[in-house]
Amino acid sequence: GNSVTQMEGPVTLSEEAFLTINCTYTATGYPSLFWYVQYPGEGLQLLLKATKADDKGSNKGFEATYRKETTSFHLEKGSVQVSDSAVYFCAQEGSGNTPLVFGKGTRLSVIA
Amino acid sequence: NAGVTQTPKFRVLKTGQSMTLLCAQDMNHEYMYWYRQDPGMGLRLIHYSVGEGTTAKGEVPDGYNVSRLKKQNFLLGLESAAPSQTSVYFCASSYPPVWRALNTEAFFGQGTRLTVV
Numbered sequence: 001g002n003s004v005t006q007m008e009g010p011v012t013l014s015e016e017a018f019l020t021i022n023c024t025y026t027a028t029g030y031p032s033l034f035w036y037v038q039y040p041g042e043g044l045q046l047l048l049k050a051t052k053a054d055d056k057g058s059n060k061g062f063e064a065t066y067r068k069e070t071t072s073f074h075l076e077k078g079s080v081q082v083s084d085s086a087v088y089f090c091a092q093e094g095s096g097n098t099p100l101v102f103g104k105g106t107r108l109s110v111i112a
Numbered sequence: 113n114a115g116v117t118q119t120p121k122f123r124v125l126k127t128g129q130s131m132t133l134l135c136a137q138d139m140n141h142e143y144m145y146w147y148r149q150d151p152g153m154g155l156r157l158i159h160y161s162v163g164e165g166t167t168a169k170g171e172v173p174d175g176y177n178v179s180r181l182k183k184q185n186f187l188l189g190l191e192s193a194a195p196s197q198t199s200v201y202f203c204a205s206s207y208p209p210v211w212r213a214l215n216t217e218a219f220f221g222q223g224t225r226l227t228v229v
Contacts, residue, residue: 035218043116043202043220044155089155093216099145099170100206100218112153 002027006103012081013110021075021106023064023090032093033057033073035098038105039086047075047088070087081108114138118203118221125193125228133188133224135203143206145170145218148177148199149226155202161186162208193228200225 006023013019025033032051036044048057052069062077073090090103116137125131145160145198157170161180175197177189187197188206190197206218 023179023220036220043222044204044218045220046217049217091218099143099157099160102155 002031002092002095002098002101004090004092004101004103005078006106007094008104008106009087010107010109013108015082015110015112016079017110019077019080020085021088021090022107023073023103024090025071025073025090025101027071028093029093030068031062031095033112034093034100035062035064035073035075036089036091036102037086038089044089056078066111079083082106082110082112084108085110116149116205116219118201118219119208120224121222121224123227125190125196125226127193127228128194130132130191131193133201133203133226135184135186135188135221137184137203137205137219139205139218140183141205142183142205142208143152143218145204146176146186146188147173147202147204149202149223150199158186158188158201178180182216195228196228198226199229210223 001021034045037047038044048059050057050066056065065076087105087107089105119134124138146158147155156172159178164183167178201224204218
């Protein structure tokens with residue numbers, strides 16, 4: 001079945017460091033792909049998305065490119081801030097009547 | 113714009129008690145979901161619904177029941193609470209995946225923190 005695998009955390013970075021969180025997926029067809037972010041004490045909110053191969057989603061300085069050939073959707077940011085400290089979830093759209101599939105989440109801590 | 117609203121936000125139950133968590137969405141979404149989130153376990157799908165009057169089991173359905181009598185509401189019930197059900201519960205809603213012309217991402221509520229003692 002469909003699945004999403006993302007790198008395990010926690011990830012600790014200094015402010016202004018480069019961030020990569022890896023995400024790979026298995027699916028039949030080409031589902032939309034998402035990154036969600038969960039700030040402390042809050043629910044998940046959509047960070048960015050891509051709906052087809054080679055699409056690049058971007059928001060708040062974060063980017064991810066839908067790579068069909070490597071079945072990946074890695075999250076990147078060139079210079080992280082303390083305010084980016086959160087848990088990040090990679091997800092893929094369901095198909096037919098199946099719901100969204102989430103990765104297990106990666107906790108990011110950014111220290112000043 | 114309310115989006116997805118969960119009630120209550122916090123609750124403490126004694127083992128064996130029952131309760132119902134309510135999720136309401138005002139976006140006319142067909143799909144609704146209940147997840148639980150535990151430390152180090154990510155999000156695990158409990159039950160979901162693809163439309164009014166329908167429900168389906170997710171990854172961890174045991175000990176929970178759900179109902180979707182109205183399109184905008186999705187109720188999660190615990191008939192006899194157990195300490196293993198201590199968790200943070202999230203409700204979400206979305207359009208069906210095949211409706212590509214619309215945004216198909218899920219919208220989440222703020223969560224319900226449940227403690228069973």
